[in-house]
Amino acid sequence: MNLRINSEYGTLRAVLMHRPGKEIDRLTPYNKEFLLFEDVPYLEALQHEHDVFSNLIKESTGAQVYQLRELLIRVLYDREILLKLMRESLKRSGLAHLAEDILERYSTAECAGILTAGLKIHELKKKIPNLNPGELMDYAFAIPPCPNLYFQRDPMALTPGGIIFSSMKMEGRQREADLLRTIFENHPDFKEHVNCLYPINGHDNPPSIEGGDVIILSHEAVAIGNSERTDEKAIYHAAKALLAEGSVKRVYEVHLPKKRNFMHLDTVFTVLDENLVLTYPDAMNSVLQTSLYTLKDLQGDRVNIRREILKESLLTVLEREIPHLEILATADGNPDYSMREQWFDGANVFAIGPRRVISYNRNIHTNRALRNMGVEVLEIPSSELSRGLGGPRCMTMPISRARV
Numbered sequence: 001m002n003l004r005i006n007s008e009y010g011t012l013r014a015v016l017m018h019r020p021g022k023e024i025d026r027l028t029p030y031n032k033e034f035l036l037f038e039d040v041p042y043l044e045a046l047q048h049e050h051d052v053f054s055n056l057i058k059e060s061t062g063a064q065v066y067q068l069r070e071l072l073i074r075v076l077y078d079r080e081i082l083l084k085l086m087r088e089s090l091k092r093s094g095l096a097h098l099a100e101d102i103l104e105r106y107s108t109a110e111c112a113g114i115l116t117a118g119l120k121i122h123e124l125k126k127k128i129p130n131l132n133p134g135e136l137m138d139y140a141f142a143i144p145p146c147p148n149l150y151f152q153r154d155p156m157a158l159t160p161g162g163i164i165f166s167s168m169k170m171e172g173r174q175r176e177a178d179l180l181r182t183i184f185e186n187h188p189d190f191k192e193h194v195n196c197l198y199p200i201n202g203h204d205n206p207p208s209i210e211g212g213d214v215i216i217l218s219h220e221a222v223a224i225g226n227s228e229r230t231d232e233k234a235i236y237h238a239a240k241a242l243l244a245e246g247s248v249k250r251v252y253e254v255h256l257p258k259k260r261n262f263m264h265l266d267t268v269f270t271v272l273d274e275n276l277v278l279t280y281p282d283a284m285n286s287v288l289q290t291s292l293y294t295l296k297d298l299q300g301d302r303v304n305i306r307r308e309i310l311k312e313s314l315l316t317v318l319e320r321e322i323p324h325l326e327i328l329a330t331a332d333g334n335p336d337y338s339m340r341e342q343w344f345d346g347a348n349v350f351a352i353g354p355r356r357v358i359s360y361n362r363n364i365h366t367n368r369a370l371r372n373m374g375v376e377v378l379e380i381p382s383s384e385l386s387r388g389l390g391g392p393r394c395m396t397m398p399i400s401r402a403r404v
């Protein structure tokens with residue numbers, strides 16, 4: 001499998017998703033903010049909505065849907081890998097010394113569950129009755145959960161030149177990127193095909209970048225959001241690696257307002273075809289500065305890139321990059337409905353092919369506007385999925401698309 005994609009809309013061939021599990025049941029009214037949720041979802045209904053989504057992808061495209069849990073269990077059969085992840089996950093609670101005890105008492109599948117759904121002290125006490133957890137109370141986390149794992153777009157990004165492994169900004173999501181990187185660098189289906197663009201070798205604490213900020217604009221250009229989650233130093237390094245690799249010629253850094261409802265660039269626009277982009281109009285108007293990275297010179301390992309600050313809106317950049325571009329505003333530009341639907345990721349549809357998208361059913365005004373534009377819109381239920389503040393694009397990591 002060639003782990004590169006050259007568009008946001010080529011017909012989907014394979015995608016990685018995560019069916020939400022027990023990690024969702026760890027959310028409470030008191031930890032939901034730290035864990036980046038707007039509410040406390042109802043797990044069974046959330047799973048049902050997610051199943052509808054993954055089945056629809058299979059039926060409408062025939063694409064292979066990989067499930068993160070299965071891939072993870074496969075790589076965790078390597079004890080060294082499992083031990084490293086377990087130690088790392090126990091560090092914050094000060095219990096890293098228990099990693100080997102845990103591996104002895106739990107099966108590999110159970111360990112995969114622990115690494116995604118977390119582990120509480122009282123649960124651990126059932127396996128290790130004489131446990132001394134120091135100051136930690138029974139209901140404290142020995143390992144915190146990853147409830148955002150169903151937003152598979154964010155822990156990495158596939159680009160035309162290879163993979164950007166995220167370094168996630170928020171503490172509540174950091175393990176997700178470790179899990180994804182471990183899978184892609186070790187699973188037999190993928191490991192030979194990874195060209196890692198980021199983080200650069202030897203960087204222990206890389207500046208943050210998240211997959212939702214990376215969008216392929218055209219055959220020659222990629223945009224990366226400088227956002228609440230992605231740092232300009234990370235963009236510089238990712239741009240350098242992408243330009244040196246040579247598949248793209250321009251990387252745009254797009255400055256987004258650091259606001260929760262614009263948290264990533266893909267909350268603001270989605271490319272649906274060679275000449276069609278769906279956008280949230282308010283954000284397009286407030287994005288006033290972009291920077292452009294291009295290659296200056298390349299001699300062996302020595303790469304120099306140039307950065308120009310463009311005093312241009314994102315709209316101008318898109319119009320220049322994409323010839324004969326048609327822009328469709330969410331809710332057809334109605335300010336009240338587009339604002340409402342932005343809260344439920346109206347602009348964040350998942351393109352499964354040119355002018356074919358999967359969208360939340362609740363975004364009725366956006367869906368109608370899309371259909372009026374000739375886009376095929378397949379809808380999924382969204383009462384629970386949307387409580388995590390992410391849409392269909394956020395929930396999917398396309399790993400193979402037909403080249404366009």
Ligand SMILES: NC(=O)NCCC[C@H](N)C(=O)O
Nearest residue numbers: 036151212264388389390394
């Ligand atoms: N690409 C995206 O916009 N992903 C949505 C992530 C939502 C998640 N609750 C978060 O705050 O990170």
